[in-house]
Each structure stands twice: as structure tokens, then as C-alpha cells.
Amino acid sequence: MKTNRRNFIRTGVLAGTALGIAPTQLMASSSEDLQLAPFKQAPLPYAYGALEPIIDAMTMEIHYTKHAAAYTKNLNDAYAAEVKNGQPSLEDILKNSSNYSMKMRNNGGGHFNHELFWKCMQPSGGALQDGLLKEAIQRDLGGYDQMKNKLTEAAMTRFGSGWAWIYLDNNKRLQIGSTPNQDNPLMDASPIKGFPILGLDVWEHAYYLKYQNRRADYVSNWFGLVNWKMVEQQYETGWKRTL
Numbered sequence: 529m530k531t532n533r534r535n536f537i538r539t540g541v542l543a544g545t546a547l548g549i550a551p552t553q554l555m556a557s558s559s560e561d562l563q564l565a566p567f568k569q570a571p572l573p574y575a576y577g578a579l580e581p582i583i584d585a586m587t588m589e590i591h592y593t594k595h596a597a598a599y600t601k602n603l604n605d606a607y608a609a610e611v612k613n614g615q616p617s618l619e620d621i622l623k624n625s626s627n628y629s630m631k632m633r634n635n636g637g638g639h640f641n642h643e644l645f646w647k648c649m650q651p652s653g654g655a656l657q658d659g660l661l662k663e664a665i666q667r668d669l670g671g672y673d674q675m676k677n678k679l680t681e682a683a684m685t686r687f688g689s690g691w692a693w694i695y696l697d698n699n700k701r702l703q704i705g706s707t708p709n710q711d712n713p714l715m716d717a718s719p720i721k722g723f724p725i726l727g728l729d730v731w732e733h734a735y736y737l738k739y740q741n742r743r744a745d746y747v748s749n750w751f752g753l754v755n756w757k758m759v760e761q762q763y764e765t766g767w768k769r770t771l
């Protein structure tokens with residue numbers, strides 16, 4: 529019998545869904561990719577201009593080297609000032625964000641969200657391959673087209689600055705929603721709670737140079753950049769987390 533990682537995880541997903549809990553096999557290595565202080569920006573996995581024409585090079589450069597870099601620096605400053613005991617991971621901090629300052633919440637979210645955002649994109653992305661994630665999108669969100677419509681609606685109805693998300697809820701079901709500012713579903717203060725597997729930045733700094741006020745065009749085009757293979761990996765990571 530052919531047993532591979534995908535079949536193993538699918539079996540685990542089905543078992544976990546039936547029982548309403550995450551299978552222990554998938555929780556065993558939950559700490560493998562937690563972010564620990566001091567926090568650093570991962571290198572951008574492509575050149576600034578690689579996402580053209582959907583996102584222009586200058587927007588990417590300013591976004592990565594100025595906006596996102598500032599969140600990372602300010603997170604490290606807040607962490608040094610506020611964490612007195614132990615070495616909580618970034619996820620630990622976000623899950624207890626209400627116990628920390630707004631500086632920690634805004635910049636911890638800002639760092640986490642952007643690190644995910646860069647990975648969610650790739651040059652010539654956009655195709656959702658057959659696999660675990662596609663099956664979950666079909667099961668929980670009604671398929672690709674409905675998912676796209678719901679995520680677009682979440683992005684378009686987020687007033688002001690914020691994020692649209694696909695996330696795993698506490699029952700390990702995919703959900704779509706949005707958060708203001710740099711909040712995300714990991715935060716105890718967030719009305720939507722779970723593990724983010726895809727984040728779409730709808731702050732104007734993400735699109736204004738090319739799209740000005742046309743958020744709808746940015747969001748529509750953005751689907752052509754999505755690295756669904758990475759999103760599927762994030763989905764698997766979410767399964768390992770205790771939420």
C-alpha cells in the first residue's frame with residue numbers, strides 16, 4: 529500500500545474532523561517553525577520587480593524595506609521592554625496580545641502578517657492545484673470561485689486599513705474574514721479567531737502607487753499572484769497548532 533505524507537495527513541484531517549480534535553500525530557512537531565526573538569525579516573523570496581505588472585517594484589521595495597521593516601524593529605523594541613520572563617514566541621505574544629501594549633499588538637501583528645504576506649505571493653502564481661487545500665476549500669468554502677468571492681468581499685468591506693484572511697478556526701475548518709489595522713486571527717482581542725493560512729494586505733501602502741483608490745482592481749489582480757502551494761503548507765502547519 530502506498531503511504532505518503534499527503535495520505536497520512538488526509539487521514540488525520542478526516543479523523544480529527546470526525547472527533548472534533550486535532551490528531552496527535554499532527555501536533556507532535558508544533559514548535560518547529562515558531563518565530564522567536566529577536567525577530568528578523570526573512571529575505572524576500574523574489575526580486576522587488578518580480579510581481580510586475582500586478583505589484584510594481586517600487587511598491588514592493590518600500591513595503592518591504594520601510595513599512596514591514598519598521599514593524600519588525602518596533603516589535604523587537606516592545607519585546608525587549610515588556611517581556612520579563614521566558615522567551616515567548618511571536619504566536620504566544622499574539623495569542624496573549626491583550627496582556628501587552630498596543631505597540632506590541634500593532635507591530636507583532638505587523639511583523640507576523642507581512643512575513644506571511646510575502647510568502648503568499650509568487651511570480652506567475654494563481655493556480656490552485658489538486659490536493660488537501662483544494663479539498664478543504666471545496667468542503668468548507670464551497671469551492672474556488674466562492675472562496676474568491678468571499679475573500680474579495682472581505683477585502684472590499686474592510687473599512688480603512690486592514691487585512692483579509694483565510695484561516696483555520698478552532699474546529700479546523702477554513703473560514704474567511706477580515707481584521708482592522710495589523711490585527712490577525714491569532715490575537716485574543718480579535719473577533720475572528722484561528723490560524724491564518726493566507727493574508728491579503730489591504731492597507732493603501734500595499735497598492736496605492738499603481739492602483740491609487742482602486743482597491744477592487746488590486747484585489748482582483750492579486751489572485752494572479754497567490755502561491756497556493758505555500759498556502760497549503762500553512763494549512764498543514766495550522767493543523768499542528770493548538771488553537
Ligand code: MN
Pocket residue numbers: 591595642729731733734
Ligand atoms: Mn503592509
